Amino acid sequence: MAYSSSRQLRSKGPCMNPTAPDPLKGAHVVVFGGATGIGLATATAAHARGARVTLVGRTPAKLAAAAAPLGARTAIADITDRRAVEAVFVESDPIDHLVITAGALGGGPIAVTDPDVLLAALQERIAGPLYAIKAALPLMSPTGSIVLTGGQFSDRPSAGFSVVAAAVRGIEALAQALALELKPIRVNVIAPGFVDTPLFNVMGEAARNGLLVQAARSLPGGRIGQADEVAQAILLLLVNGHMNGEVLHVDGGGRLV
Template sequence: MNAGARAALDGAHVVVIGGSSGIGLAAAAAIKAQGGHLTLVGRSASKLEAAAQQLGGARTVVADIASRTSIEASFASMTRIDHLVITAGSLHTGKLVDTDPDPLLVDLHERLAGPLYSIKAALPWLHARSSIVLTGGQYADRPPSSGAAIVAAAVSGVEALARALALELKPIRVNVVAPGLVDTPLFDVFGQETRSAIFKQAADSLPVGRAGRPEEIAEAISFLMSNGYVTGEVLHVDGGGRLV
């Protein structure tokens, strides 16, 4: 991490929603290493406690990003927020032709409505030099042939939301990190055999020859928080996945 980024986050209060695992936890570790003060928000008290211990200390708040009342309550006890990072969101897939759409819509609510609830609740604590980093994904540009229509709609919406809010909330900066395939617990829902096949396919097809690591996405999040001249942008960290 360069000295400029380290200085920008030193002493900053950063709220990470979804910070108990995966990309969110990696981002929290990077922030902590740069001298930032953390508030981790997530659904599971036990996972948050484990994450805080792993990080060597962090404030934790239990809240469900898909619940407006839960998120509003979680921000009621906040103080000044320098940066808001939102990585929360599950993954539900299925072909629309033979799948009940309601479970698929959970992704849309968590990944699009959830950030709206969170940003609205955070506004009283943000200031002119604050930033917001949302999480999109490669499916916005290159969805798979089937099974991920709702996820693709959600992450596409996140990109549009960030561009609009970068204007509406100025001078607060709003950006998106768009990961490709990253080795996180998000893929545990598929079972070990399918999960292994997914990552083997990535190794065979991606220009970089492997799936991403959470720490690599965390570096991009740190950049978006630290560079005061970047707003309304989507930073793709996908190993070239949009190209193949």
């Protein structure tokens, strides 16, 4: 491409100049999975920088508790339910950023787990984001962005989580293809390692603690991540107008051990 003037070389995206107004101020950020964990930490950090947030999830009581301190709009939807996802956007304001952290701890050994249970991970992590992106698109700002959630299983698969591994690897491919297809909207992936969130509560307290203590011991820093550490990385993906098709790892070095 030939540049006719230096102006064409300048970014038209969100400005990273520290003296410029924060690009999140006044922005509308929609978070699927925003009631707890990484999604709530992202919504809280975005709100602290002046963003308006909409929290989407399946459980009204959790959403209400999360939304109250943020003055957030809430919407009830299971991300695997296409019609419910479309309804989220019917009366929505224009959207600057769409963040999708919705997901539960799925999986199981293939030999003993019903295929429909295993495939629910694909429905939740591939079909769900597709429904949300497609429904949000008409409302999205061309200078906005989408962040999908992958995970460490993409690089470091674990027995018993084969379909989750396939799903998170697939999310990376999906995001990179969509970064080309949806341009100039940017599409990125956040890839957390082990993070201290309610995700693991379904295991029961003893199993949860055992897993997370073992994970912490394996990491160079000797601890697992906190939701706000992942949230800050997500905000970087939202405001840095030159990050696109990126898979940003926040795993404490988990891919190295």
